[in-house]
Amino acid sequence: MTQQPAGYDDLDAQLDKLAAAGLLHTIDRPIDKDREMHPLVRWQYRGGIPEHRRKAFLFTNPTDAKGRRYPDARVAIGVFAATPEVYALGLGRKAEDIGQAWLDAMAHPVAPKEVADAPCQEVVITGDELLGEGQGLDALPIPISTPGYDTAPYLTAALWATRDPESGIQNLGLYRGNLKASNRLVVMMERSTLAGGGVHWRKYKAKGQKMPVAVVIGAPPVVAYTGPQKLPLDCDELTIAGGLAGCPIEVVRGKTVDLLVPAAAQVIIEGFIDTDALEPEGPFGESHGYMALEEYNFSMTVTAITRRKHYTVASIISQVTPCESSVIKKVAYEPLYLNHLRDTLNIKGVTRVTMHEPLTNLRRFLFITIANGTPNTEVWRALNGAASFTPAIGKFCVAIDEDIDPANTDQVLWAMAYRSNPVADVVIIPHRGKGHGPELPGHQVDSTMLVDATAKGVFPPVALPKVEFMERARTIWEELGLPELTPETPWSGYSLGDWCAEWDACAKRATDGDWLANGRRSAANRSATAEPQDPARGIVLSEK
Template sequence: MTYPYDDFRGYLDSLDAAGLLVRVTEPVNKDTELVPLVRLQFRGLPEDARRSFLFENVTDGRGRHFDGGVAIATFAASRRVYAHALGAELDQLGAVWQRALGEPIEPKLVDTGPCKERIVLGDDIESTGGVDAFPHPISTPGFDNAPFLTSPYWVTKDPETGEYNVGTYRGMIKGPGRVGLQMDTPSQHIAIHLRKARALGVPLEVAVVLGAVPAVGLASVQKVPFGVSEYGVAGGLMGRPLEVVRCETVDLEVPATAEIILEGRIDPTHLEPEGPFGEASGYMGPRTSSPVLELTAITHREKPVVQAFISEFPPSESTLMRKIGFENVYRRFLQQSCNISSVVDVTFYEMATCNMFFVIRMKDPSPGQAWQALYAASGYEPSMGKYIVAVDDDVHPSDLGSVVWALSFRTQPARDVKILGDKLPRLDPSMPLAPGAPPVASGSAMLIDATRSHPYPPTSLPAEPYMAAALERWNRLGLGPLDLTVPVSGYELGDWTEENREEAALAVLGRYLETGAKLHGR
């Protein structure tokens, strides 16, 4: 596969050509009108009908008109859009991610790139409007207290090892040269870098990337192990090195074709109030005490396109991005790092923001393997997994009704449920914090083994030959299209004897009275 995009603009043109982009040319107020318009498709359209948006005539509450535009929902408005962002077919998403995670490709340094078309340094940041000169939208008008960067890729290096981290964390615009940083939990990798910088008594150098090739953004929101560079994962997604250039005022490298780069430093000893902000939990996140990025330079393309993720209430672009990415990372972790070969796949749920509830599907797990998988998944990321369920491979987690079936008839709560304490709460209003207080390990998790612990009788559906014949007749009678739910037909699960089979065979031949006579004789 050859990755087809060299920059964010080329990707937008490709979306347009594929019929996956809505171009809005009439004036739209970024503070009151932009996000609500896009939000409607997440409240009123099926996933496969959703598209990306590009606003080309943007205004704001102060009557300003902006050069460039705003692109939103451009990576994961739908699975079709997500596949387009990866440059892959829908049925190849898992294979592309497994290749990227297993074969990362480190970036290639080049002399310069389009992100250097305009360079603003030092005092000129204030006089030119700085970060506020760009049309960053208000995500939850009526509740948010400012525009926030919602798709920023925060680039930092480990102060001890020099290893890169690229992560997506919201950023409150506080002034022309000041951006707040909300990290959600202290386990985030940029938070680890900040703690190391504080211990060394130095500021943390930062570059914030806005608008890059999709591979960078998709890697940035992924849960890769600490010390693994998201630049390498992005290269793995692309099948070639990402081209990067040196920053002007900090010792970092950034994507050469990015729309906007914000350079600066964070004083790890300084915190100040940030938020509230509409969160992916579906509730407003509280005001917290957070670090602040002080800008030292801004470089950008002419008429830059500002990218924004639509997140907040699920489902959203961010939940679909996390779902597809997390499912691949956790499957790889359990199968390869934990050597649990019985794991088939892992399913996350958008309405749980892909953080709170997920299901591990397993094929013929040996005794104890379900619990091994449950404990390992809970420990992989300390704030992930409030409810984690293990099911057999005949349960289809994409259908929540199938999961409820397993919970109802394959578990005994006293035997198959364990409660863990000391979990980090993750944007969870059921665990209210004091204003400005940091998260503490006071949350909990429920692990449920919903795999069969002994042989079961067959499922009570007609056997496969009879359902296949029924489907053929249904179609011949012209009764209309069916959206069949798995399982369609019955199957054995171990608790079924040869006598049971013989009696069932006699029944469909009309010879069931023979069985009645036999049983009467007993």
């Protein structure tokens, strides 16, 4: 096994740790990368398996649709973020410490360290060795992500390294890459959300130059996690990875392009992106849950492939969420948004930011949890601040109270139904970029909806038995050997302010078996002037 870099794990070490933690399915039987591999892993997310039981997959015997084998290669799916626990293991942190780890890394970046020799350059393939069936890109076991719809194998977990031709700062972005030939692929670097590679491409185009690029497959986890993170355009992700690791990331210069890549990566694809013409790319199953249809994107000609002698191709399971691509974003984005609202914008009433994951893939719905007693002006500052933080996230921003579980969409809808008045508590903001998703016919730009679904005053208690009665009933349930319970919030009643001691006394009389006294109480307070549904407050038991 290749020697580990000092201070952080490479992908091989991550696989070993996953196996030791019981978080890895190792599949040794031949699995067809073109027709079987991604569908097999997909069942983990669409088969009713709860998140805490999901694992990463390692395929040690990949084949293709023609029966070809890849004796020097393995394919790993879900090894970066099959679950938050897998992500935490890759980052070397406890799950609850991940947010702070990102903030510390961004505050204290560490520059990379260039080395002369690297595991990712043990094998170097250039020139005619890249050409022809079974050569170049066609020699790598890159899976088809959405069999039946995708037009070719796709790079899904690759980091694309480019350099700003003006500032000289490198960027690492996570983009999809459509294999086209043994020495050509097409990449989508999203325009509307200002992907770093896309911004660099426009600058090279203005100069009339091709854009050098290096594609990193199987990066060390601390590097891989920087690709999908929302970092400033002028930030070199390798320095943030160094901050996460607490030491410099070892990098090596490309063989045919003047770019620095992680020395401990598994495979590097080098080449140049054409700035004179675009090439059709897709269709491809995207993480917004729909097929991305064929469109024009950036065409790359490969000049070299370097790799380890024995290597692992990492692939991300994406498409309909939840999936690995949504977990890898959710774990990192939520604490970043919380820090932005609470610390940068100084909105102290914000206690949590939650991105809705199933089907909507995080970008569209943001739920902002607000502490009780926070002024309404601060609620609206939080809504506006969340919607404007990045161009890709926050189409629907909903403010909720702390008693509402943002991970339970039913509860969020409950809050919207009874704690908001659309005419007063909804604001529509125009001029939003279309973002990542299928086209909405007739609309050149999108918009944003802000919803204040916090309680504007006191509310009656939640209509469930008090906690002591629910706990007593659960004990009986378990004594009876009934099916195992998984409590869902709310599972007991609680006060929301609109309640009084007299009503508590009435409820206690009822549970003590003395409800007839409550009937005498109400009979003594009959009214000839009240209208139906008029409130009846301030009534007390007056019998002797």
